[in-house]
Structure formats: C-alpha cells, structure tokens
Amino acid sequence: xxxxxxxxxxxxxxxxxxxxxxxxxxxxxxxxxxxxxxxxxxxxxxxxxxxxxxxxxxxxxxxxxxxxxxxxxxxxxxxxxxxxxxxxxxxxxxxxxxxxxxxxxxxxxxxxxxxxxxxxxxxxxxxxxxxxxxxxxxxxxxxxxxxxxxxxxxxxxxxxxxxxxxxxxxxxxxxxxxxxxxxxxxxxxxxxxxxxxxxxxxxxxxxxxxxxxxxxxxxxxxxxxxxxxxxxxxxxxxxxxxxxxxxxxxxxxxxxxxxxxxxxxxxxxxxxxxxxxxxxxxxxxxxxxxxxxxxxxxxxxxxxxxxxxxxxxxxxxxxxxxxxxxxxxxxxxxxxxxxxxxxxxxxxxxxxxxxxxxxxxxxxxxxxxxxxxxxxxxxxxxxxxxxxxxxxxxxxxxxxxxxxxx
Amino acid sequence: xxxxxxxxxxxxxxxxxxxxxxxxxxxxxxxxxxxxxxxxxxxxxxxxxxxxxxxxxxxxxxxxxxxxxxxxxxxxxxxxxxxxxxxxxxxxxxxxxxxxxxxxxxxx
Numbered sequence: 001x002x003x004x005x006x007x008x009x010x011x012x013x014x015x016x017x018x019x020x021x022x023x024x025x026x027x028x029x030x031x032x033x034x035x036x037x038x039x040x041x042x043x044x045x046x047x048x049x050x051x052x053x054x055x056x057x058x059x060x061x062x063x064x065x066x067x068x069x070x071x072x073x074x075x076x077x078x079x080x081x082x083x084x085x086x087x088x089x090x091x092x093x094x095x096x097x098x099x100x101x102x103x104x105x106x107x108x109x110x111x112x113x114x115x116x117x118x119x120x121x122x123x124x125x126x127x128x129x130x131x132x133x134x135x136x137x138x139x140x141x142x143x144x145x146x147x148x149x150x151x152x153x154x155x156x157x158x159x160x161x162x163x164x165x166x167x168x169x170x171x172x173x174x175x176x177x178x179x180x181x182x183x184x185x186x187x188x189x190x191x192x193x194x195x196x197x198x199x200x201x202x203x204x205x206x207x208x209x210x211x212x213x214x215x216x217x218x219x220x221x222x223x224x225x226x227x228x229x230x231x232x233x234x235x236x237x238x239x240x241x242x243x244x245x246x247x248x249x250x251x252x253x254x255x256x257x258x259x260x261x262x263x264x265x266x267x268x269x270x271x272x273x274x275x276x277x278x279x280x281x282x283x284x285x286x287x288x289x290x291x292x293x294x295x296x297x298x299x300x301x302x303x304x305x306x307x308x309x310x311x312x313x314x315x316x317x318x319x320x321x322x323x324x325x326x327x328x329x330x331x332x333x334x335x336x337x338x339x340x341x342x343x344x345x346x347x348x349x350x351x352x353x354x355x356x357x358x359x360x361x362x363x364x365x366x367x368x369x370x371x372x373x374x375x376x377x378x379x380x381x382x383x384x385x386x387x388x389x390x391x392x393x394x395x396x397x398x399x400x401x402x403x404x405x406x
Numbered sequence: 407x408x409x410x411x412x413x414x415x416x417x418x419x420x421x422x423x424x425x426x427x428x429x430x431x432x433x434x435x436x437x438x439x440x441x442x443x444x445x446x447x448x449x450x451x452x453x454x455x456x457x458x459x460x461x462x463x464x465x466x467x468x469x470x471x472x473x474x475x476x477x478x479x480x481x482x483x484x485x486x487x488x489x490x491x492x493x494x495x496x497x498x499x500x501x502x503x504x505x506x507x508x509x510x511x512x513x514x
Binding site (some may be wrong): 004011018020021022035049052053057058059060061062209248251252253254256260264 | 459482
C-alpha cells in the first residue's frame with residue numbers, strides 16, 4: 001500500500017553549517033518514508049527545476065517514489081544563518097495557489113505557505129505546521145475516517161486557546177475541534193505526549209551526539225504517519241519509532257532505512273524530578289563581548305537558551321561592562337549560583353577560560369562550544385570533564401539536556 | 407575570499423553563471439551503500455561521474471570501481487551541468503556518521 005504525502009517542497013539554504021537542499025516538509029517526509037521502505041506519492045506545487053531535482057533523488061531509492069506536480073513559477077526559499085535560526089522566507093505568492101486535492105486511502109498532509117490541500121482519506125495524519133492562520137483539518141472541507149494530529153506544544157496551546165497548558169489538557173480539546181482520534185504533541189526534551197480516547201502516554205526524546213535541526217519535525221511526522229497508517233502500529237509505538245528516527249536524522253542529517261534504525265541505539269533523555277516538577281535551571285553564559293561579532297553571539301545564545309526554557313545569566317546583559325573591581329566579584333558570584341555553564345571559547349578569551357576553571361572547581365557542568373580549537377587548546381577542559389561541542393546547535397541542545405537532568 | 411567554502415555568499419544558491427572551475431561544496435551522499443561506506447574513512451578520495459540510472463542522468467560517487475552513492479540537489483544539478491561540459495571533480499570524505507557520509511566536492 002502506498003502512502004500519499006501532500007505539502008510544501010521548498011529550497012533550504014543554511015549558511016553555517018552549509019546546507020543547500022530541496023526538501024520542505026512534504027519533500028523531506030516523502031524521502032524519509034521511502035527510504036524506510038514504503039512506496040510514496042508526493043503531491044506538491046513545484047517548478048520544473050524542483051521536479052527534476054526530486055526525480056534525481058528518487059533514482060537512488062529502492063522504493064517506488066512518484067511525484068504529482070502542480071507546476072508553479074517560483075519555489076519558496078528558506079534561508080537560515082544557522083540551523084536553529086529563524087529563516088528568511090522568500091517566494092511566497094501574494095495570493096495562495098488553488099488548493100491541491102488528494103483523495104486516497106492514506107494521506108499525510110502538511111500545512112503550506114503557498115497554498116492548501118483538501119484531503120479525503122480513510123486514514124490521515126495532519127501537521128498544520130507553524131504557519132499563519134492555522135486551520136483545523138476539516139476547515140477546508142477535508143475529511144478522514146481516522147485522523148491523527150501531530151503538532152508541537154506551542155501550536156497545541158495556541159490552537160486550543162489554552163496558553164501554557166499541558167498537552168494532557170490541550171490534546172482532548174484539539175481532538176474535539178478536529179475530529180481526531182489521535183493527537184501527538186511534541187514536547188522538546190520531554191519527548192511526545194500521545195493522546196487517544198483511552199488516555200495519554202509519554203514517549204521519550206533521545207539524546208544524540210550531534211543536533212541538526214532543519215527538518216527534524218518533518219521526520220517525526222513522517223515516521224509517525226508511516227508507522228501508524230502503513231505499519232498499523234499503535235499511536236504510542238508509532239510515536240516512539242518516530243522519536244528514534246528523528247534522533248537518527250538529527251545526529252546524521254540523513255534518513256534511516258528500517259534495517260539501519262533497528263541497529264541504532266539512542267539513550268532516552270534523562271529528566272530529573274526537579275525538572276518534571278517545574279524547576280528551570282540557570283545557565284551562566286560565559287564568553288567574550290568585546291566586538292560586534294562577540295556581542296551578537298552572546299545576544300543570540302541568550303535568546304535561544306531562553307526560548308528553550310532555560311534561565312540565563314549573561315554577564316554582558318546582567319552585569320555590563322566595567323573595571324575588574326566592578327564586575328569580577330559579581331561574575332564569580334553568578335557562577336556560584338548557576339546550575340551549569342555554557343562557554344563560548346573560540347578566540348580563547350582569558351576571562352572565559354578562567355570562568356570555566358572556576359566553574360569546574362565548583363563541580364558545575366560546563367559545556368564548551370568551540371568550532372576552531374581542538375586538541376591542545378582544549379586539553380585542560382576536555383580532561384576536566386567539560387563537554388566539548390564543535391557545533392553551535394549541538395552546544396545549545398547539550399546545555400538543555402544537561403540542565404533537564406539536574 | 408579567505409575561508410570561503412565556495413557557497414556563493416548569503417544567498418548561497420549556485421546559478422548558471424557560477425564558473426565550473428570554482429564549483430566546490432560539501433554535500434551528503436544520497437542512498438549511501440552500506441558495504442562501500444564500511445570501507446571509507448575520513449580523508450578518502452572519491453571519484454565523481456555521471457551515469458544513466460532508471461532512465462535518468464545522475465551524479466554518482468565512486469570508490470574504486472564501486473558506487474558509494476549519489477549526489478542530488480541544487481549543487482549536484484550544477485555539478486552535472488559542469489561534468490557535461492567536460493569538467494572533472496573529485497570528492498574527499500569529510501565525516502562518516504551512522505552510515506551517512508558527508509563529502510567535499512571540488513574541481514580537479
């Protein structure tokens with residue numbers, strides 16, 4: 001049986017780490033599912049060039065990969081400075097294209113920027129995506145006998161009109177709104193909450209050595225849809241497979257075959273009772289701020305850590321510039337009260353290195369982010385138990401994952 | 407430009423004006439073949455060529471005389487056009503992780 005996927009196919013360009021691909025939610029999901037061994041049909045708006053790239057990709061698959069193109073003049077392009085950055089989006093038409101219509105037995109539908117999809121299916125999975133004017137599944141006339149929603153916790157709160165509410169509360173409301181029998185809410189380090197009419201279950205997120213963020217949510221939805229609709233797994237089992245496949249993607253930037261995934265072992269993220277009871281740990285953000293690039297990095301890192309749900313003490317923001325007697329005592333006091341430290345070490349700023357040593361002497365966990373220094377320069381840090389990350393997004397997630405286990 | 411990865415600036419998208427001699431980029435191999443990947447290590451040199459598969463002209467990555475996988479995407483499209491014009495490229499293995507291979511492609 002074939003899975004039909006309908007949604008956006010977009011160009012994705014990331015400056016650093018460099019990434020230049022044609023995927024988008026539907027394009028990525030179709031490739032993820034086909035690589036796993038299930039025949040797919042991809043329905044999307046696309047240019048002739050885009051169609052050719054997808055055909056080139058499909059040649060390398062061992063599974064049937066068909067494309068139903070609705071031709072458009074220009075592709076939607078997402079440009080990221082780095083893989084957690086808010087993208088610059090170009091090419092969205094002023095007026096949405098005429099909706100696509102897909103009437104098939106099993107359909108995975110994504111929300112789109114450039115148009116819409118009307119789906120009539122026996123089985124459907126719907127990811128509204130984080131786009132403007134999120135609509136319920138049936139708002140455009142879509143129908144499904146068996147419907148599952150997959151969305152993140154913020155989307156769930158917004159769609160349910162229940163700010164800051166736990167998925168165990170929002171999921172039932174969303175199921176009612178959409179006529180869904182399954183609601184899966186992605187919860188970051190807490191994994192995913194899977195709601196059905198018989199109750200709710202939690203599946204874990206898995207820890208990886210590296211984190212590549214662009215498209216990780218698409219992979220989760222793709223593998224959930226495949227496991228639930230195609231392989232007939234329970235929603236909870238399907239979500240667990242999806243979580244593991246997403247870990248593989250984040251770690252490798254690639255899609256697993258079924259055989260490959262069965263041989264990979266990822267450890268579930270450890271969540272402390274303190275975290276589960278609402279404690280949010282404080283990160284001391286160590287790093288130089290003596291020029292625009294350094295200040296930009298501190299500013300960006302502070303904002304991103306806060307978006308991840310952490311409290312941040314940033315000497316630049318919370319103490320400011322000053323002479324030694326003005327700032328050093330306050331810096332060290334903040335390290336004493338912090339739960340863990342993220343240190344930006346490119347450039348080997350002496351103040352930052354001092355802060356790392358001070359924190360380790362206090363037995364605080366330290367995450368070291370360094371793209372340019374390996375080996376000798378970081379020997380003391382590596383040898384004293386610091387976690388060394390050569391990639392920015394990985395450093396941010398490692399900080400989060402250490403914080404939630406404290 | 408010192409430190410450039412050849413990505414063509416912030417827009418980063420190769421177009422038909424990009425000289426083939428300057429085309430160089432990092433990419434992930436499509437459908438990496440596990441038996442070949444198991445023999446690779448970082449730094450290995452690989453060949454780049456075109457082939458006809460399932461009626462399509464594709465770019466393939468070769469180790470010895472065996473196909474390690476393919477290249478497909480905006481960069482690979484430009485690469486294929488340059489190969490068609492007689493330019494030659496080689497690839498170097500950058501990383502191998504979980505059976506996935508990232509390579510750096512550059513003009514010979």
